[in-house]
Amino acid sequence: AQSVAQPEDQVNVAEGNPLTVKCTYSVSGNPYLFWYVQYPNRGLQFLLKYITGDNLVKGSYGFEAEFNKSQTSFHLKKPSALVSDSALYFCAVRGRLGTYKYIFGTGTRLKVLA
Amino acid sequence: DAGVIQSPRHEVTEMGQEVTLRCKPISGHDYLFWYRQTMMRGLELLIYFNNNVPIDDSGMPEDRFSAKMPNASFSTLKIQPSEPRDSAVYFCASSLGQNSPLHFGNGTRLTVT
Numbered sequence: 001a002q003s004v005a006q007p008e009d010q011v012n013v014a015e016g017n018p019l020t021v022k023c024t025y026s027v028s029g030n031p032y033l034f035w036y037v038q039y040p041n042r043g044l045q046f047l048l049k050y051i052t053g054d055n056l057v058k059g060s061y062g063f064e065a066e067f068n069k070s071q072t073s074f075h076l077k078k079p080s081a082l083v084s085d086s087a088l089y090f091c092a093v094r095g096r097l098g099t100y101k102y103i104f105g106t107g108t109r110l111k112v113l114a
Numbered sequence: 115d116a117g118v119i120q121s122p123r124h125e126v127t128e129m130g131q132e133v134t135l136r137c138k139p140i141s142g143h144d145y146l147f148w149y150r151q152t153m154m155r156g157l158e159l160l161i162y163f164n165n166n167v168p169i170d171d172s173g174m175p176e177d178r179f180s181a182k183m184p185n186a187s188f189s190t191l192k193i194q195p196s197e198p199r200d201s202a203v204y205f206c207a208s209s210l211g212q213n214s215p216l217h218f219g220n221g222t223r224l225t226v227t
Contacts, residue, residue, distance in 0.1 A: 034215060043118070043205055043218030044157075051213060090157065100145065100212055101170060104157040 002027045004093050006105035013081045014113050021076040021108045023091030033074040034092040034102070035065055044090060050074060061085070081112045116140075118219035120206050126225045132194040135222045138187055139208030147216060148181055148191050149205040157205075163189065196226045 003026045013019045025031055032051055036044040048059025055067045065076045074091060091105040119138040127133055139146050147162040161171040166183045174181070178197070183189040193200055203223050207216040 032213070036216075036218075041220070043207070043220050044216070046215035046217070049215055100162065100164070101159055102147070102216060103159075106156045 002031075002093055002095055002101070002103045004091050004103055004105040006089075006091055006108045008108050009106075010109045010111065012111045012113060015083055016080050019076075019078050019081045019085070019110065019112070021089050021091075021110060023074045023076065023105060024072050025074060025091070025093045026072065027093050027095045029095060030069075032094040033065075033067060034094075035059065035063070035074075035076050036090045036092060036104075038088040038090065038107070047076070047089075081110075083112045083114050086110055086112045118206055118208055118217050120204075120219035120222050122222060123220065124223045124225075126227065127196055128227055129197055130195045131226075132192065133196045133200075133224060133226075135191040135204050135206075135224070137189045137191070137206030137219060139189070139206070140210075140217055141187065143208035143210045143217070144186075145209045145211075146183060146189050147207040147209075148189070149207065149218075151203045151205060151221070152201075160191070193224075196224075198226045200224060201226050 005024045034049045035047040038044045047063050048057050050057045050067045058064045063078050088107045088109050090107050092102045094102050121136045144165050148160040150158045160173045161181045163183045181191045203221045205218050205221045207218045209216050
């Protein structure tokens with residue numbers, strides 16, 4: 001069965017500092033991996049995805065994520081956090097075989113402190 | 115591009131009433147998903163369609179829930195009868211093909227009293 005774990009409910013970081021939001025996954029075979037961001041009273045917005053190729057994926061708003069197959073992780077990173085990055089972040093996984101179902105993690109609330 | 119459009123944004127109803135949530139996907143997208151978001155269970159996939167055909171409805175919680183997609187530009191999620199535990203934010207999302215990301219609407223916040 002597919003699953004996604006986001007071990008931290010909340011991450012606090014000072015503005016200008018690097019940030020990391022953690023995600024680990026479990027899926028049969030090679031996964032498709034995604035990060036989404038949700039602002040209050042809005043739907044989820046796509047940030048970046050890993051399908052194949054380079055393990056370091058760059059996405060919107062200066063975010064990037066590193067796929068690590070041996071650790072089954074896909075952590076979201078940004079070199080310098082902005083207050084406007086404060087939001088709820090979701091990791092999602094989809095298997096390559098079988099049904100086309102995205103499984104989302106429980107979300108991590110990022111707070112960037114001025 | 116207007117994005118995925120959901121209506122209504124808010125719905126307050128009494129237990130036992132029928133509720134219909136509506137979704138207009140992005141034009142040309144061939145996959146449509148209905149998700150439910152609650153504090154307790156996070157984001158749950160209820161059902162998804164491909165080319166208007168329901169593919170997987172294993173996430174639909176009970177027979178009280180039904181979803182239809184009569185054409186490529188419209189889908190409904192119906193709850194009949196509604197119960198207080200159905201209170202949640204319901205999201206519709208669409209995508210183009212299997213490798214593209216999901217595009218979410220802004221959701222319908224349902225409150226059943």
